[in-house]
Amino acid sequence: MVKDITIGQFFPGNSFIHKLDARAKILSCFVLIIFIFLCKNFASMGLMCFLICFVYALTRLSPKLMAKSLKPLVPIIILTSVLQLYYNNTGDVLWSYKKITITDGGIYTAIFIVVRIVALLVISSVLTYTTAPTDLTDAIEKLLSPLKIFKVDIHTFAMMMTIALRFIPTLIDEIDRIMSAQKARGADFESGNLLKRIKALFPIFIPLIISSFKRAFELADAMSCRCYVGGKGRTRMRKMSFSYRDAIAGVITVVICGAIIFMNFQFEALI
């Protein structure tokens, strides 16, 4: 049950997208996310969707995988679009009943909201699915390094992220184990009212927090033993380098973004 969580999971592979430099992936992902919100009509949105589908196909990951991770979010997506239908009353009235008015503006917004949320999830999943966590944090550290002139401790921040990502599976395993142990003593997590269920979580979280602290101290000791003193003067084992692939990805991103701006001017904005 707990093991279904796949936040930030990485699926090793050998595709074009996998081989891209992590910095290039983060930057393109960031730019595309901004442009998802700038798509104002079906032409530009369609182009964006086509690009995202194309990128996902390039990862050679199964579409089922994406569908599985979208599944738990379906209720939220439906709820937001229904709310849009109800609250957005711009444009021509198509249908009305008592206080409920459905307008074409509302319908367009609802459609765009659904497409945008799905597009956002897919593009950010492509990033985490195809990038090893260590590469991801290395890249974030590199990309944020200009902030160093403001005395922001980028290295520590990146290290914290690496450690946090690294321990997600460990903690999930631990929760599983503690839950089994308490179940063996007759704890019941599956029935009862909300209050009872919340109370049933104490026997899991107390041991979990205690062991997390213990593990954190041990990890800190282990790092000190290997002379870790922070980022100062630290060199990297793997150097990141841009290649022709990153250039291709960059060019495609820029061209698509340009096309989206062009289409926004060319066609009527729907929202």
Add this chain to the structure above:
Amino acid sequence: MSVLSVKNLEYAYSKGTPFQIGALKGVSVDFNLGEIVGVIGHTGSGKSTLLQHLNGLLKPESGEILFEDENIWSSKESVRKCRFGVGLCFQYPEHQLFESTVFEDIAFGPKNMGLSESEIKERVLESIKFVGLTEDYLNKSPFDLSGGEKRRVAIAGVISMKPKVLVLDEPTAGLDPVGKNDLLDLIKSYNKTTNSTVIFVSHNMDDVALIADRVLVLNDGNIVMNGTVPEVYSKGSELLKLGLDVPEITRVFLKLHEAGFDVPTDVYTVSDGKEKLLEFLKRGKMNG
């Protein structure tokens, strides 16, 4: 009489994905009332998976588990009955302590059983004595105890449910020799005084030889040997092939035998070894 029996149990992890691992491939075994069964096998042989099926934490893919002749998955009540009837104590059980006092922690199981206050108190007192701690411990925080004491408290938490079958996963892992022997004595005395069945997993062949009546050897999801300690341990070469070994004391006697001394080779515990060695020396004196 068999109190718990496993019939054609099959189970696989990550089913339906490329990562599928067959953990149990058709295991059948009976556990009799009042016996101590040692389960051995190298890492990944399916020992822990088998244990978690015994009290219904894992649901078998095929096959069934009968507790007191009732399939434990036949109804919601039967699963619950089995959870309390078969007390499972995980590896490093001290990691599951969570209450503010030792008393509360030991009382967690009996409380879940829905027993009365007085009954709970009685059981807590009984179990803390059983694991060799005094009543002074009851008001302490479990987190202030030493590692060995914590483990005793955790085991008391399982014993307090008075299970007919006590299942322990590597109960002696990480304990010092004295603590280890104490714990094995405790398990043995629980078995003797309550006439309950004890099933325990161990990596340590010496521990198994010391207290087990019967030994199960698991390999790659199958039971490959099932017999008394001498029956199983006499197959030293087969055990070696499975990545296991005979107890140290047995190895000493095997070497002595190899070196030409007329000593028996079916020695599995140190105390037995002492007797046999003294006997041998006496014989030597008489002859020479």
